[in-house]
Structure formats: C-alpha cells, structure tokens
Amino acid sequence: MIRRLKYHEIDFEKYTQCLESSAQRKYSATRQFLDISSDKKWELLVYGDYEAVMPVPYVFKSKIKIVHNPMLCQQLGIFSKEDNVEINELFLNFLEKNYLIRIYSFNEFNHFKTSLKSKKNYLIPPNDYETVYGKYSPKRKRKLRLDEEVVMNSEIKNISFSQAESFIKENFLGADKEEDIDLFISIFKNMFEANCLNFSAFYLNKKIINIVVTYFDNLTVALLGTFNDKESVKISGASVLIDKSIEVNISKKIFDFEGSELPNVEEFFRGFRPELRPYHLIEYSKKNIIKKLLSLKFIMKL
Known part of the structure; x- marks a missing residue:
C-alpha cells in the first residue's frame, strides 16, 4: 500500500x-x-x-x-x-x-x-488587517506606538542577504555550535537567491537594530527568525516589523509564527493574538x- x-x-x-x-x-x-x-x-x-x-x-x-x-x-x-x-x-x-x-x-x-x-504553533489565518490588529493585546498595541523621536529617526527597509548577513551573525541566539549558525546562514542565502525569503530591517538613526526574516509563497508568510540588537530591545522594532508584514500580507495569506517552546518567545507571539495550532x-x-x-x-x- x-x-x-x-x-x-x-x-x-x-x-x-x-x-x-x-x-x-x-x-x-x-x-x-x-x-x-x-x-x-x-x-x-x-x-x-x-x-x-x-x-x-x-x-x-x-x-x-x-x-x-x-x-x-x-x-x-x-x-x-x-x-x-x-x-x-x-x-x-x-x-x-x-x-x-x-x-x-x-x-x-x-x-x-x-x-x-x-x-x-501559532498562526493568523487570512483576514482584513483592521480585524487582526483589533485583536492584538493591549500590551502589543502599546509597543507599536513608538515615541515621536523614534518615529522621526527610524525607517523600515527590505534589504538584501548581503546587507543582513553580518547583523544576523552578530545577533544570533539559540544555536549551540558555530557550524549551526553557518548552516542557518547558508539556508537563508539560498532561499533569498530563490526569491522566496525577505529580510525586513528596522533602522534607528541609520543603523539596523532589528531584522525579521520571512519565507513566503502564494498562500503563506512564515516567520523564520527575528534578530535584535540587545541594546535596543526596548524600542520594539521587531514588533513593528512583524506588524508591518502582517498588514501587507494578511488579507490573502496565512501568517505563521512557527511556534516556540521558549516562554518569553511564546509570550511575544501571543501578543499578536494568533490561533494556537498544536x-x-x-x-x-x-x-x-x-x-x-x-x-x-x-x-x-x-
């Protein structure tokens, strides 16, 4: 059979x-x-x-x-x-x-x-952005309201693999071995060259402080990694980048958070009020x- x-x-x-x-x-x-x-x-x-x-x-x-x-x-x-x-x-x-x-x-x-x-695992099925945003936790909505000074001196850009590579290597958490990091980077590179990976960067004072990596096809956007400058975590750039990706894609695509067994990461994801899908x-x-x-x-x- x-x-x-x-x-x-x-x-x-x-x-x-x-x-x-x-x-x-x-x-x-x-x-x-x-x-x-x-x-x-x-x-x-x-x-x-x-x-x-x-x-x-x-x-x-x-x-x-x-x-x-x-x-x-x-x-x-x-x-x-x-x-x-x-x-x-x-x-x-x-x-x-x-x-x-x-x-x-x-x-x-x-x-x-x-x-x-x-x-x-957590994901948000396709819906209109206003409905999805309305379900965010009060804490997540507060995090998305940036200080005026930050707004004036920040921008979001989609960048190339070569622009993202060094920042990702410097801020990579969760890999046990150097060769594991190299393998992650190699996969990112090959996916970017295959035109199915996006690097979204949050710039503050013309310096990258957050990068969000998403894989995409016709039906799904999947969060494959968030990389943050630990000195600038309070700025909430990662939240802004994820929210922007949701806003752009959620009307037609699933947004897949790819889950986590780490309590702090799980709490972060849950702030976007996704559906639990074990x-x-x-x-x-x-x-x-x-x-x-x-x-x-x-x-x-x-």
Missing part, C-alpha cells in the same frame, strides 16, 4: 499536485522549501497513486541515515485530500518500522490513534537510536 521512493524516483508533478490540493497543505512540504532546507536529502512515502504522500528528510551520522526534520522546517507529515486516521496510522507504522528516527514532525491537521507528543511529532534519543540500530544488526545476523 505504501511505497518508499528515493529522491530521483519521485514524480514531482504528482507530488506537487497532491500537496497543493491537500487538506493539510504546508509551505514547508513544498519541493522548493525541502530542497533548500535539506539540501535535497529527502525521500517520499506514497500511498496508492499519490493519493497521499509523506516527505521524509534525513541526515547522515557516521554514514548512517537518520530521519530528522531540517533546520527551519517545523512541520511535514501526511498530505491527502482528506485527513484519514487509518491511512495516517499506516504511514506512521511504516516510518517507525523502516527508519531510524531522531525527530519527525507531522502537521497540525494529521490525527492518529497512537498517542504522540505535541508541540505548539502539531504531533515523534522523537527518539540518541541512546534509543543506537539501541534500535544494534537490534537491527542482530536480526540481520539471524
């Missing part, structure tokens, strides 16, 4: 058609986004004649293929015209049986009989992966 296709075996026309007509459509499952974020290291599980599909990205660790969501890719999962619990269970069981898994995130629309861990995932420790790998090797010897 379910076939496993390597990258070069995928019928991308059928894949795209299934994704775009699906009840679960997500920008992060598009070929363009996956190709860039995973460096084309993904394959596909297919039900029937592309009636349902499930992209599976992976990395190599010590030459061993391990399923792992790419950087900046929050949700993948199963895509079909209607979400079907029985079919979802087939995909889940196939994934568990045939892969070593570190982290795999399903999308907010996928439901299962199996109990799975969940995480939070999603499921499976996650295994390195210890569990090694244990499964050893058991597979033992079985192969029998």
Whole structure:
C-alpha cells in the first residue's frame, strides 16, 4: 500500500499536485522549501497513486541515515485530500518500522490513534488587517506606538542577504555550535537567491537594530527568525516589523509564527493574538537510536 521512493524516483508533478490540493497543505512540504532546507536529502512515502504522500528528510551520522526534520522546517507529515486516521496510522507504522528516527514532525491537521507528543504553533489565518490588529493585546498595541523621536529617526527597509548577513551573525541566539549558525546562514542565502525569503530591517538613526526574516509563497508568510540588537530591545522594532508584514500580507495569506517552546518567545507571539495550532511529532534519543540500530544488526545476523 505504501511505497518508499528515493529522491530521483519521485514524480514531482504528482507530488506537487497532491500537496497543493491537500487538506493539510504546508509551505514547508513544498519541493522548493525541502530542497533548500535539506539540501535535497529527502525521500517520499506514497500511498496508492499519490493519493497521499509523506516527505521524509534525513541526515547522515557516521554514514548512517537518520530521519530528522531540517533546520527551519517545523512541520511535514501526511498530505491527502482528506485527513484519514487509518491511512495516517499506516504511514506512521511504516516510518517507525523502516527508519531510524531522531525527530519527525507531522502537521497540525494529521490525527492518529497512537498517542504522540505535541508541540505548539501559532498562526493568523487570512483576514482584513483592521480585524487582526483589533485583536492584538493591549500590551502589543502599546509597543507599536513608538515615541515621536523614534518615529522621526527610524525607517523600515527590505534589504538584501548581503546587507543582513553580518547583523544576523552578530545577533544570533539559540544555536549551540558555530557550524549551526553557518548552516542557518547558508539556508537563508539560498532561499533569498530563490526569491522566496525577505529580510525586513528596522533602522534607528541609520543603523539596523532589528531584522525579521520571512519565507513566503502564494498562500503563506512564515516567520523564520527575528534578530535584535540587545541594546535596543526596548524600542520594539521587531514588533513593528512583524506588524508591518502582517498588514501587507494578511488579507490573502496565512501568517505563521512557527511556534516556540521558549516562554518569553511564546509570550511575544501571543501578543499578536494568533490561533494556537498544536502539531504531533515523534522523537527518539540518541541512546534509543543506537539501541534500535544494534537490534537491527542482530536480526540481520539471524
């Protein structure tokens, strides 16, 4: 019922058609986004004649293929015209049986009989801007009312990757290793060159103090990063940039905050009064992966 296709075996026309007509459509499952974020290291599980599909990205660790969501890719999962619990269970069981898994995130629309861990995401569905702004928290609205002096000496600009790169590197938080930062930067660069990424900068006294990074396609704008000069956080430039992006896009596109498990970031997002959209995932420790790998090797010897 379910076939496993390597990258070069995928019928991308059928894949795209299934994704775009699906009840679960997500920008992060598009070929363009996956190709860039995973460096084309993904394959596909297919039900029937592309009636349902499930992209599976992976990395190599010590030459061993391990399923792992790419950087900046929050949700993948199963895509079909209607979400079907029985079919979802087939995909889940196939994934568990045939892969070593570190982290795999399903999308907010996928439901299962199996109990799975969940995480939070926040988004604002398309609406007129006045209605969306009217729902902002009182605190967020206050943050958006800048002092007259700041207004007189500030401006918002869309800038190029080369203009944004050094500021992002200097103000990057949350990456454990230098190579992780380099990988983020590389993905940003490739997405910008593919014309699907925007760098919006808040200038104060002709100096950048905030940059917001958004991915965009025809249906979604996704917040992939906010970078702030820690000496100027009280200016609330990031709030202004996000609000501007919402104002420009929300009449026709979803604004996806991409969630966060960090309390302060979650509180910041919630100030825009987005909708909570939890999603499921499976996650295994390195210890569990090694244990499964050893058991597979033992079985192969029998």
